[in-house]
Amino acid sequence: MAKNTNPQETADGLTKKVTSPIQRRSFLKYAGAGAALSTLFIMGCDNDDDMNNLPGDGVNLGSGDVGILNYAYALEQLEAAFYTQVVASTSFNTTFSNAMERMILTDIRDHEVAHREFFKAAITSAAPDDIIPGLTPDFSAVNFNDRNAVLATAKTFEDLGVAAYNGAGKLLTSATFLTLAGKIVSVEARHAAEIRDIISNGTFASGPEINNMGMDRALMPKDVLAAAQPFIKEKINFSNLPTT
Structure with a gap:
């Protein structure tokens, strides 16, 4: 994967670049370390929730x-x-005729794939009987030939992701997992800011997702999954998740 050039900035100084893509070698080392840490914290747990996937x-x-x-x-x-x-x-090249926008969206894709594979490796290593299967996305309501539709959906997913991590943090008992979640949510927040800025320059930190104290909102799993469910064909059962 090619390295990115230095960030380009607009006249108002806002960077037009998401953090560099994760190199494959570095990611594999990171995922391996995460899996090992997960093993330390989960192997001793008595968890038979796989029996509930009926x-x-x-x-x-x-x-x-x-x-x-x-x-x-x-x-x-x-x-x-x-x-x-x-x-x-x-239609990617025509829907997004700006090369910088295409680079940003490609970088975000690489980050999200890395995040997905990190969790897959960690859970598979630590609790292979409890990992959920690959889900089937449903993007039938999204017109991928429409720039505005793609960006609006991206904004929804990024804002939702940030709120999800913020809300789930307090539900984790492992300090190690909380630290890892904090590292990932910081990247998700960069994505959210960049998508907002593509939609309308200078709006990277505006809207109802940020309160008057300058803090991102936090949502509990039931609220996040209610918003995400229309984009997933399988029903997601979160009834056993901790709530406090």
Whole structure:
């Protein structure tokens, strides 16, 4: 994967570049380390939530820290699938005629794929019987030939992702997992800011997602999944997730 050039800036000084894509070698080392850490914290847990994934029950995320990791994995699957389809669209070059915008969307795709694979490796290593399956995205309501439709959907996913991590942080019992979630949500927030700025220059930190204290909103899993469910064909069962 080619390295990015230095960030380009507009006259008002706003950077027009998301953080550099994760190099494959570095990512594999990162995922391996995450899987090892996950093993330390989860191997001793008694978790039989895989038994709950029965016909009609939907995809059960599970409980405890494993459930929260599956929750994050489900959201990263959705985001990775969306940006993969955006970039793979035959109209990508015409829908996004600006080369910088195409680079940004491609970089975001790479980040989301890396996040998805990180959670997959970590959960598979630590609790292979409890990892949720690959989900089937449903983007039938998105017109990938329409720049505004793509960006509006991207904004929805990024804002939702940031709120999801913020809300789920307090549900984790492992300080290690909380630190990892904090590192990922900071990247998701960069994505959200960049998408907003593409839509309308200078709006990277505006809107109802940021309160009058300058803080991003936090949403609980039930609210996040209610918004994400229309984009996922499988029913997501979050009934066993911690709530406090």
